[in-house]
Structures are given as structure tokens and as C-alpha cells.
Amino acid sequence: MQQHVINKYNRPVPRYTSYPPANFFGEYAEADYLAMVDQSNTARHNQISFYLHIPFCRHLCHYCGCNSYPQAKPEVISAYVDALHREIDLVASHIDRSRQIAQIHYGGGSPTALPIPMIRELNQHLLSLASVIDRPEIAIECHPGYLDETDWLQLADCGFTRYSLGVQDLRPEVLKVVNRRPSQLPVSQIVSLLHSKGATVNLDFIYGLPLQSASSFRSTIEQAALMRPDRLVTFSYAHLPQIFPRQQVLDKVGLPADDEKGRMYQEASQVLIASGYQPIGLDHFVLPGDELAVALGQGQLHRNFQGYCTRRTTAQVYAFGVTGISQLDDAYAQNGRDISTYIDTISQGRLYVQRGYQLSAQQKLVREVIEALMCNYALRWSDVAARLGVCADVLREACGYDEAVLSEMQADGLLSFDDDHISVDTGGRPFVRCVAAALDPMMLNTDKKFSKPI
Template sequence: MQPELIQKYNRPVPRYTSYPPANYFTAFSESDYQRVVAASNTARQNQISFYLHIPFCRHLCHYCGCNSYPAASADTVKDYVDALHQEIDLVASQIDRSRQISQIHYGGGSPTSLPVSMIKELNEHLLSIAPAIDRPEIAIECHPGYLTEQDWQQLTECGFTRYSIGMQDLKTDVLQAVNRRPSLLPMSDVLQILRASGATVNFDFIYGLPLQTVDSFRHTIEQAAELRPDRLVTFAYAHLPKLFPRQRILDRIGLPSMEEKSAMYEAASEVMTQAGYQRVGLDHFVLPEDELYTALQSGMLHRNFQGYCTRRTTAQVYAFGVTAISQLDDAYVQNGRDIKTYIETINQKRFYIQRGYTLSHEQKLVREVVETLMCNYQLNWHQVAERMGVTVDTLRAACHYDEHQLQDMAADGILDFDDDHIVVHADACSLVRCVAAVLDPLMRHTDKQFSTPI
């Protein structure tokens, strides 16, 4: 991408993992949550997704922007997992059990910091609540720095269909600089164990970290591609030290420039494309037979806080644990962040709600537009309007559609558009967040903090 375009468009905009973004959430009560859970049973999208937040990490990586906490005592971990089971029961009592489970996802923190026996019991509990669709996605984020061969083998007995392995980089100096442990086992051995269970595997990497160069990151991705994971994900490091103070450590080491970050992504894209992978969304590379790529080709790729998914597995998300965010048809609801308070509140048979957001009808329309564009790099106004049961004029009015802003982007070679479509150019996909922001009324006057797209 041309440096002048990076300079012009690399301005802070939402990541749009939700709409509205999480920094628009406000006070939300326990009764509010019960109300929106009840309403979710009759929503248009009626499948069920469960998310469990495991906040514990044996070491905190300096780059992390997740809600993570240092490793706790065995007693605290047990109390936390017991509270998860109780919170699951509280929510399950209000869910229509004739609905179907399409997704389960474990995030963190480091979910694999839990004893595997606890993870297995949680999965069994969740899958006892309602029937599952054919081939549900049951996924867990894994930190390979602490998992032995026995640990990996035991994980394959928990019913997971996908493992997301947080490698971040393969260079020892980069991992040391960000306080990340390398894999305990050779990744080829890990792949052999996981694939024997029939599961898919994705490798996760971060670009824009200290000591990374374009050449070093290219070499890392080349090494990863040789192992042939089912998916490879390249996340752009979001440097927000005001929000995450531990990131200030990285300022002292030094970070790559915007231009270097852009070149790292382009190098990774070139490597993965030459290796036969297809680019999906902002950061995924998948094999051609992957259902994410099939969904992208038909313009039906979707996503939630847990990542990209298909319309087959799309669902309303019921989230458990500290800081976990439920994504329901009418609202987002986030739990509080204090572990002790969470355990005490759940033990009292109460929900530990901190904040949330109830969407208006217009905002639900904008959400569909933004999610469609972010996932598929294109938008057919008529298709989205038909899906939402409104006219194109109503849909555009909700977005405060401004043709002049799109004309400016078209003149810069970012996109093409006409009365029916918006299509982001392949070489400008990293700026799709900027395009989505043009269709976001909340961005007209905002004081919220966001990261840059590159």
C-alpha cells in the first residue's frame, strides 16, 4: 500500500468486533440482563453460543490487551470454576432448551492454565443444556508454552473441534522482549496429536511487536506455513498504553513503524497466498476447503467477539466469567472484572453485571451493515435490506449514508461503489475499518479511544 494512503487513513477507528463498540457500553443492571436474556429466546437468530472467560495466566505478556490476571492459587481457581458452573445454571434456567448450541468458545487469559479435568467438566455441563447442531464449533485458545504431551492428549478427550494456538512469533528474542514463553513441544508434534482427534488447528501470530522486522516476520510465517495449519491468523498489535499500562514496557524497547507493520502483513499475505491459503476477513488465512472461505465467497461470512464464523454457526452469545461479554439480539452485557466479587455474587445466585448496551432498531440495522462489510469486504444494500426486512432507503438512513465520503475513498483507490454495492479493493482490505466508520453514525461525533487499523 502506498505510504501516503497509510498516512491518510491510518487513524483511530473501532475494530468493530461489536457494534456499537464496547467502549460505548454504560451502566446495566441484573434485571436488565434478565430481561434481554428472556427476549433472546424469541429473536430472529435463535441458535446458542457459549463463551467462557478464563482470566488466569502464568505470566502476563507485555503486549496483552485482554482481561488477564496473574496465576491464582489452586483454591481460587477451583472457586472460580465452581462459580462458572453456577452462572451457567443461572443462565440455563432462562434459556429455551429447545434451541440448539452451535458454538462454544474458551478465551482468556489462558484457558489452558486450568487443569484439563476442569475444562472437560465445563464442556460436558454446557453440552447438557440443549441439543447441538450438526458439527458445532467447540474451540479453545491454547498457550503452548506450558502444555506437555500428556496435557495435549488430555485436551483431545474434551470434545474440542478447533484449537487456537497462541504462538505470536517464533523468534526467541521477540518472545523474550514481550514476556511470552515459546512452545514446550515442537509444533509438529502438537499438530500430530490434535489432528489425530479430527480437530482443526489454527496458529495465531502478532505483528508490530518489538524486535520484529519485515524479514523476520516473513521467515516466521514461512516456517508456520510449512507445518500446514488449517488456519493461520495474523493480528495487528494494538498499542494502547493509556488503557493497558503494562504495554509501556514495549515503548522502552521500541516498536516498528506503521509502514513496517503494513509491510509485515503484506509479507505474511504473500507467503500464505503462495502456500495455497485464501485470505478471509482482516487477519485469517485458510485452506480453500475451509467453510470460512466458502462463506466469504457467497458474501455470508459473519463474526462475533470470538472471531469469524459462518451463518451456519452464527448464534447469540451467552458469556460466563469475569469481564465476559454476552452478545444478544437486543443488547450486549458485560460482567464485572473483580474475581473475588464475581465468585461471591454468583454464590449468592445473582448475576455479576457491570455494564452493557441496548441497541435501538436503527443501530441493529447499522450493526448488520458494518458486520457484513467488515467480514466480506463488500456490501449489497438490497441483500442486507431484505435480510433485515426493511427498504434500502431505511437502511441507508440508519447509516447516515454520505456519498461524498465514499467518493473520496473511491478516488484514492480504496473502494468502488454504486447505488447497489460497496466493494473494498483487495489491496486496501486492511483499511476496511475506515470504510465501515464512514457508515457509522456514532463516529460523527465521538470522544472514544480506538486503535489504528495498521
């Protein structure tokens, strides 16, 4: 793709892990959320997905855009985990126990900053609430910089089926400049250990960090591919220092130019495809037999705030902990971010819901269109319309369909389209978010801030 086209489309747009994006959320009441939880019991897709947010980190990485806090005193961590248990019970009292649990996900922060016995107790609590589907996904994000072999063995006995290792880069100089501790054990040893326990392993990397280049990142991904993780994820670093002040440190060091960052993704993609991995969506690469690859082939790939998943393993998402976002059919609800207030509020028997969004009928149509495009790099209007029980013209109208905009993108080599079909070309895939934004009426004249695709 020519550089002037890259420059044209490398503009801030949503990541579309939700629709509408979270920065459109407004004030939302506890009673409204609980009403939506009650309603979710009769949703068409009503399997249960639990998300727990663990905000603590042993220390904070400069690049981080998550809701993270320095490691608290043991008594604060204990109080936070107690609040999680209470919040789980408050919400579970509104959930029909005849439903099944399909997914549990721990995110952060660094979930493995918790003592492992606390993690085990949380899992046991969640799994006591309802039966599980066949082969549920129980996943945890792990910081390998603070886990020795004994820790990994204990964690492997907690019931997890998937582990995401935040490696970020294999070069010590890159990790040092972004204030991230390297893996305590060789990453290949961790992958082998977890595979021996029958678990799926993600290795997560970030490109666009200081001291990275296309050639160095290619070398990192070549080494990672030799370890044969089930999934390998290449996240584009989102530099938003105006929102996350800790990122200002990286401006002083210097970040790769946009064109170099684009080559990092291209080089990594080439290596992984040549190594037998299949691309999934924006940033995932999986082995051919992986459930995400199967779901893509069957049109069952899905996205939520935890990333790509399958419709088999998720549906209604109930989130616990500070800033956790619940994703239900008709609404989103997000907890506040202050840890002390969260603990105090939950101890009083109340939920800490502060923000949320109630979707209109039109927005639910747009959500389905954008999800189909983001997951499959393609969209057939008639298929989505049939699934939703509307005609294709109603669907296009809801999305503010503008043929002139798509024609311009087609001329620039991003996509091809006709009356019933949009297909994002291979070269245009890094800019699928821009294509989705062209079908999003909420992007007209918005003042919201987003990251760039590259």
C-alpha cells in the same frame, strides 16, 4: 498504496467485533439482561453459543490487551470454576432447552491455565444443557508454552473440535522481549497431534511487536505455512498503553514503524496466498475447504467477540466469567472484572452484569451493514435491505451515507462504489475498518479511544 494514503487512513477506529463497540457500553442491570435472555428464546436466529472467560495466565505478556490476571492460588481457581458452574445454571434456567448448542468457546487469559479435568467438567456441564447441532464448534485458546505431550493428549479427550494456539512469533528473541514463553513442544508436532485427533487447528501470530521486521515476520509465516494448520491468523498488535499500562514496557524497547508494520501484513499475506490459503476478513487465512471459506462464498460469514465464525455455528452468545460479553439480538451485557466480587456475587445467586447496551432499531440496521462490509469487503445495499425488510434508502439514511466521503476514499484507492454497491479494493483491505467507520453515525465527534488499523 502510497505512503501518504497509508498515513492518512492509519487512524484510530473500532475493530467492529460488535456494533456498537464495547467502549460505548453503559450501566446495565441483571434484570435487564435476564429479560433479554428470555427474549432471545424466540429470536429469528436462536441457536446457542456459549463463551467462557478464563482470566488466569501463568505470567502476563507485555503486549496483552485482554482481561488477564497472574495465576491465582489453587483455591481461588477452584472457587472461580465453581462460580462458572453456578453462573451457567443461573442463565440456563432462562434458556429454552429445545434450542440447540452450536458453539462453545473458551477465551482468556489462558484457558489452558486451568487444570484439564476442570475444563472437561465445564464442557460436560455445558453440553448437558441442550442438544447440539450437527458438527458444533467447540473451541479453546491454548498457550503452548505450558503444555507437554500428555497435556495435549488429555485436552484432546475433552471434546474440542478446534484449538487456537497462541504462537505469536517463532523467534525466541521476540518472545523473550514481550515476556512470552515459547512453545514447550515443536509447534509442528502439536499441529500433527491435534490433526490426528480429527480437530481443526488455528495458529495465531501477532505482527508489530519489538524486534520484528517485514523480512523476519515473512520467514515466520513461511515456516508456519509449511505446518499446514487449517487456519492461520495474523493479528495486528494494538498498542494502547494509556489503557493497558503493561504495554508501556514495549515503548522502552521500541516498536516497528507503521510503514514496516504494514509491510509485515503484506508480506505475510503474499506468502499465505501463494501457499494456498484464502484470506478471510481482516486477519484470517484458511485452507480452501475450511468452513469459513465456504461461508464467505455463501454470504454466511459472521463476526462476534470471538472472531470470525459462521452463521451455522453461532447466533445468541451467552458469556460467563469476568468481563464476558453476551451478544444477543437486541442487547449486549458484560460482566464486571473483579474476580473476588464475581465469585461472591455468583455465590449469592446473583449475576455480576455491570455494563451493557440496548440497541435501537437504527443501530440494528447499521450493525448489519457494518458486519456485511467487515466480513465480505463488499456491500450491496439492496441485498442487506431485502434481508432486513426495509428499503435501501432507509438503510443508507441509518448509516449517515455520505457520497463525498466515499468518493474521497475511492480517489485514494481504498474502494469503488456506485448507488447499490461498495467494494473495498485489495490494497484498501487493511483499512476496511475506516470504510466501516464512514458508515457509522456513532463515529461523529466521538471521544472514544480505538486502535489503529496498522
